Amino acid sequence: QSVLTQPPSASATPGQRVTISCSGSSSNIGSNYVYWYQQVPGAAPKLLIYTNNQRPSGVPDRFSGSRSGTSASLAISGLRSEDEADYYCAAWDDSLRGPVFGGGTKLTVL
Amino acid sequence: EVQLVESGGGLVQPGGSLRLSCAASGFTFTAHYIDWVRQAPGKGLEWVGRIGNKVNNYHADFAASVKGRFTFSRDDSTNSVYLQLKSLKTEDTALYYCTREGHRDGPDFDYWGQGTLVTVSS
Numbered sequence: 001q002s003v004l005t006q007p008p009s010a011s012a013t014p015g016q017r018v019t020i021s022c023s024g025s026s027s028n029i030g031s032n033y034v035y036w037y038q039q040v041p042g043a044a045p046k047l048l049i050y051t052n053n054q055r056p057s058g059v060p061d062r063f064s065g066s067r068s069g070t071s072a073s074l075a076i077s078g079l080r081s082e083d084e085a086d087y088y089c090a091a092w093d094d095s096l097r098g099p100v101f102g103g104g105t106k107l108t109v110l
Numbered sequence: 111e112v113q114l115v116e117s118g119g120g121l122v123q124p125g126g127s128l129r130l131s132c133a134a135s136g137f138t139f140t141a142h143y144i145d146w147v148r149q150a151p152g153k154g155l156e157w158v159g160r161i162g163n164k165v166n167n168y169h170a171d172f173a174a175s176v177k178g179r180f181t182f183s184r185d186d187s188t189n190s191v192y193l194q195l196k197s198l199k200t201e202d203t204a205l206y207y208c209t210r211e212g213h214r215d216g217p218d219f220d221y222w223g224q225g226t227l228v229t230v231s232s
Contacts, residue, residue, distance in 0.1 A: 002154060033216040037155070044207060044222040045147075045155065050214055088155050090217040098173055099145075099217035104154040
């Protein structure tokens, strides 16, 4: 059971917009930055969003992150087939004194 | 180019030990903490622990699930980090990733290796 809660799956067609949620608590998302990672099948995870809503260089602006209270979300617009991957949210947890991850959301591009 | 290369994984019996290595290149190794994150087959990501640098006296932190069984060492002369796994359990079976921790606040794992597989089975 992951500390951060994500829907196990999401799907959309090419060109559409999809949102993936991440729910936590006051000890993690409520008081610390949220990060998002993308893991394409067979590859290592890749940093997608840092400090709630910032993109590393090279990440398309189709990807955006937001945080409100104890929840966060990742939005992907103009969906493309190569966006099919697992997405994980992460945040520091003050109670556990370490980083925690969501269980991951498998995104299918129909 | 930043590179992290893990090695040392393999098959080990429950209760056994293993030492994983992470060789880093392409960046100022001494400026960064190194974290390990694992992924059990078909499952999600789990933070294992991290080792700091000389500035914080190489302080190490561990997840509760591995504390007391796993230890870190670090060799700045060879840009390497070692993760010693002891008293291994079947639930430690996973792909172990070495990651570079960036300088932003939180789980800022900006570079990852390809992982090394640890299988704990009799």
